[in-house]
Amino acid sequence: MNAPDRNPRRAFIAxxxxxxxxxxxxxxxxxxxxxxxxxxxxxxARPAGTAASPAVRWGLxxxxxxCAPGCTKCIDACHTENGVNEKLPDARQxxxxxxxxxxxxRRNGKKTxxxxxxxxxxxxxxxxxxxTGASMKRADGIVLVDRHTCIGCRxxxxxxxxxxxxxxxVPLTEQNPEVPRGQGCVESCTLCVxxxxxxxxxxxxxxxxxxxxxxxxxxxPSSAIAKRIASVPTTQVRSDLRLNQAVxxxxx
Amino acid sequence: xxxxxxxxxxxLFYLLAAIGGLVSALGVGxxxxxxxxxxxxxxxxxQIVWGLPHVVAIFLIVAASGxxxxxxxxxxxxxxxxxxxxxxxxxxxxxxxSGGLAVIMLDLGRADRIMVAATHFNPTSVFGWNVxxxxxxxxxxxxxxxxxxxxxxxxxxxxxxxxxFIWRIILTxxxxxxxxxxxxxxxxxxxxxxPMFIIMSFCWGLAVFLVVQSTMYAxxxxxxxxxxxxxxxxxLATFVAAVLYFTIVLHLVNAxxxxxxxxxxxxxFDSEFAGAxxxxxxxxxxxxxxxxxxxxxxxxxxxxxxxxxxxxLVGAYYQLYVFIIGxxxxxxxxxxxYDVKSSFMDGxxxxxxxxxxxxxxxxxxxxxxxxxxxxxxxxxxxxxxxDLAELEAAASATD
Numbered sequence: 070m071n072a073p074d075r076n077p078r079r080a081f082i083a084x085x086x087x088x089x090x091x092x093x094x095x096x097x098x099x100x101x102x103x104x105x106x107x108x109x110x111x112x113x114a115r116p117a118g119t120a121a122s123p124a125v126r127w128g129l130x131x132x133x134x135x136c137a138p139g140c141t142k143c144i145d146a147c148h149t150e151n152g153v154n155e156k157l158p159d160a161r162q163x164x165x166x167x168x169x170x171x172x173x174x175r176r177n178g179k180k181t182x183x184x185x186x187x188x189x190x191x192x193x194x195x196x197x198x199x200x201t202g203a204s205m206k207r208a209d210g211i212v213l214v215d216r217h218t219c220i221g222c223r224x225x226x227x228x229x230x231x232x233x234x235x236x237x238x239v240p241l242t243e244q245n246p247e248v249p250r251g252q253g254c255v256e257s258c259t260l261c262v263x264x265x266x267x268x269x270x271x272x273x274x275x276x277x278x279x280x281x282x283x284x285x286x287x288x289x290p291s292s293a294i295a296k297r298i299a300s301v302p303t304t305q306v307r308s309d310l311r312l313n314q315a316v317x318x319x320x321x
Numbered sequence: 322x323x324x325x326x327x328x329x330x331x332x333l334f335y336l337l338a339a340i341g342g343l344v345s346a347l348g349v350g351x352x353x354x355x356x357x358x359x360x361x362x363x364x365x366x367x368q369i370v371w372g373l374p375h376v377v378a379i380f381l382i383v384a385a386s387g388x389x390x391x392x393x394x395x396x397x398x399x400x401x402x403x404x405x406x407x408x409x410x411x412x413x414x415x416x417x418x419s420g421g422l423a424v425i426m427l428d429l430g431r432a433d434r435i436m437v438a439a440t441h442f443n444p445t446s447v448f449g450w451n452v453x454x455x456x457x458x459x460x461x462x463x464x465x466x467x468x469x470x471x472x473x474x475x476x477x478x479x480x481x482x483x484x485x486f487i488w489r490i491i492l493t494x495x496x497x498x499x500x501x502x503x504x505x506x507x508x509x510x511x512x513x514x515x516p517m518f519i520i521m522s523f524c525w526g527l528a529v530f531l532v533v534q535s536t537m538y539a540x541x542x543x544x545x546x547x548x549x550x551x552x553x554x555x556x557l558a559t560f561v562a563a564v565l566y567f568t569i570v571l572h573l574v575n576a577x578x579x580x581x582x583x584x585x586x587x588x589x590f591d592s593e594f595a596g597a598x599x600x601x602x603x604x605x606x607x608x609x610x611x612x613x614x615x616x617x618x619x620x621x622x623x624x625x626x627x628x629x630x631x632x633x634l635v636g637a638y639y640q641l642y643v644f645i646i647g648x649x650x651x652x653x654x655x656x657x658x659y660d661v662k663s664s665f666m667d668g669x670x671x672x673x674x675x676x677x678x679x680x681x682x683x684x685x686x687x688x689x690x691x692x693x694x695x696x697x698x699x700x701x702x703x704x705x706x707x708d709l710a711e712l713e714a715a716a717s718a719t720d
Contacts, residue, residue, distance in 0.1 A: 161366035165665045172659040185655070185663070194504055200448035201441040218437050221430015223370040224448050230505035232653050232665065236370065236430055238361040252359050253430030306655060310504055321656075 114268035123208040126315060127260055128287040130294050130303060133183040134320035135281035143167060143184050146276030150261060152245035157238060164235035166258045167273060181321055186258035187212055187233040188306065188314035195225035210315050211260045221253040230307050233257045287315060334699055341692030348685010351678040352427035360430060364676045368666045369649045373675035374428040376641045377683035381421030381690060382496055383518060386489040387526020388413045396482025402552055405705040410530060411466040412697045420690035422455060424682060447498045454492045461485045493519045507584035508648025517567040524560035525637045528630040535627050537704055545623055546707055554626045558614035561633060565607050587651050594647035597639045606636010646673050
């Protein structure tokens with residue numbers, strides 16, 4: 070009478086339950102993996118059709134002490150990711166979304182290298198001066214150019230204290246569909262907004278072999294970037310201008 | 322002075338109009354070429370983003386506002402000598418602003434999107450303000466001309482003149498503020514630029530007016546009354562001196578600021594712009610005209626006053642070239658206290674030389690202004706009609 074319950078229906082339910090649990094584990098695993106990647110940025114992908122959140126402020130922390138002399142991997146990754154590949158006879162007319170700057174301290178000769186790009190200011194002069202509003206700041210702090218309304222007046226290039234912007238001087242071909250660019254329009258680092266919206270990190274950050282760059286939400290105290298900024302001295306370039314940039318540097 | 326044979330005169334008019342039209346058309350052609358090929362065919366780049374077209378366009382826009390000073394002296398300040406000159410000053414203002422705006426718009430990276438500029442407005446942008454300031458300028462000057470040239474509208478002339486006076490002060494404040502509102506570059510970013518541009522506009526506008534007026538008098542076989550010449554050359558000398566004053570103050574203040582010493586040294590002594598500043602702006606554009614206008618031996622002669630006015634205009638070109646191109650050629654001080662270098666001209670002085678399409682586009686702007694003026698003075702009555710007896714009476718009353 071006390072024989073084990075061999076009700077086949079119960080056994081099926083038990084087996085099905087184990088299967089669902091197993092399936093669930095494997096189904097969640099990619100999700101966990103995704104979360105692990107996103108945890109670097111401390112946010113998940115932004116679903117299509119939803120607005121960027123003003124609660125988030127995307128930013129970069131660049132450790133100049135780790136930036137290897139002569140290394141251009143971040144530049145190569147950026148320009149590959151964004152399809153910045155045109156060759157011009159005069160290099161001064163070519164677009165540079167990110168560049169390496171070599172610094173020598175005049176007082177003691179100390180040498181430093183660092184990548185420089187759009188600093189994604191909280192109060193961006195480029196946005197203030199743009200006559201059409203093409204130069205804009207997204208709710209999450211990313212400064213962008215609307216390629217449909219940019220008229221190519223270059224006033225933003227005059228206004229930018231970081232020389233972060235380029236005018237496209239030639240007709241373009243073979244563009245990355247996710248990164249529209251256009252002759253006669255001004256452009257700059259988008260913080261790889263097309264990747265960030267998918268829950269990924271910018272190409273330059275991903276490519277840095279030294280781990281010198283951290284990307285994340287400056288507004289989230291638990292993010293890696295916010296924790297680092299809270300624990301080590303960091304600098305905003307030309308902080309005297311009070312533009313409150315989202316890109317910060319360590320070691321300069 | 323001999324008058325031209327009417328047939329020859331008509332032929333000369335058509336020749337001048339044709340030359341002006343051709344230069345304008347070539348300018349538009351150059352812009353189309355730049356539009357098709359991209360700005361790679363210009364001498365401009367990612368450091369010197371504004372070039373020769375902007376130098377000429379800003380000259381035309383600033384002088385357009387200033388030339389209206391002649392009208393304001395008559396309508397707003399009641400100076401009888403200037404009243405007959407008001408219509409010509411209005412015509413010149415419209416002609417020059419048309420040439421200047423055409424160059425600015427045709428130089429845009431996306432000139433085809435000019436409607437976007439008209440339909441999208443950013444209230445924080447000085448350029449955005451100018452998108453409103455310029456069309457309204459056309460409107461108020463057109464109405465002002467109407468009140469001056471249509472007898473039934475005479476009662477409104479003073480009101481229209483006053484509105485025009487206020488508007489052109491605002492307009493030139495807007496032009497100077499394009500540079501005043503730039504925090505990034507050492508050459509700009511000072512409120513002094515707004516009033517300085519206003520006084521520059523007075524100076525250059527009057528110089529243009531004097532040259533055009535003399536040409537029209539000569540064309541019609543007339544001689545400018547000495548009283549008129551004397552008054553206008555005195556006014557020009559005052560404006561030239563005022564521009565010099567602002568220039569000195571601007572550089573003195575900049576040279577005091579430690580952060581700007583390197584730039585001042587660059588622009589005044591150690592660059593290709595130093596020669597343009599000292600020889601072009603100061604010697605040719607300021608000291609020589611002042612000498613000609615203040616020396617009694619030359620100041621009484623129409624020829625030398627016109628030479629002085631032309632020299633002021635040459636100096637204006639050099640002044641804007643040094644200000645606009647020189648200001649951009651000096652590297653941004655992104656890392657104060659560091660020597661910097663990069664693949665993007667960081668820390669390096671840039672060099673600019675205008676390409677042929679840019680030169681033609683800039684000349685096209687001058688061509689548009691010239692053509693509009695030539696046709697305007699031909700088809701309407703813009704030649705000042707002085708009542709000499711009244712002038713002399715007014716002069717003796719004020720002297």
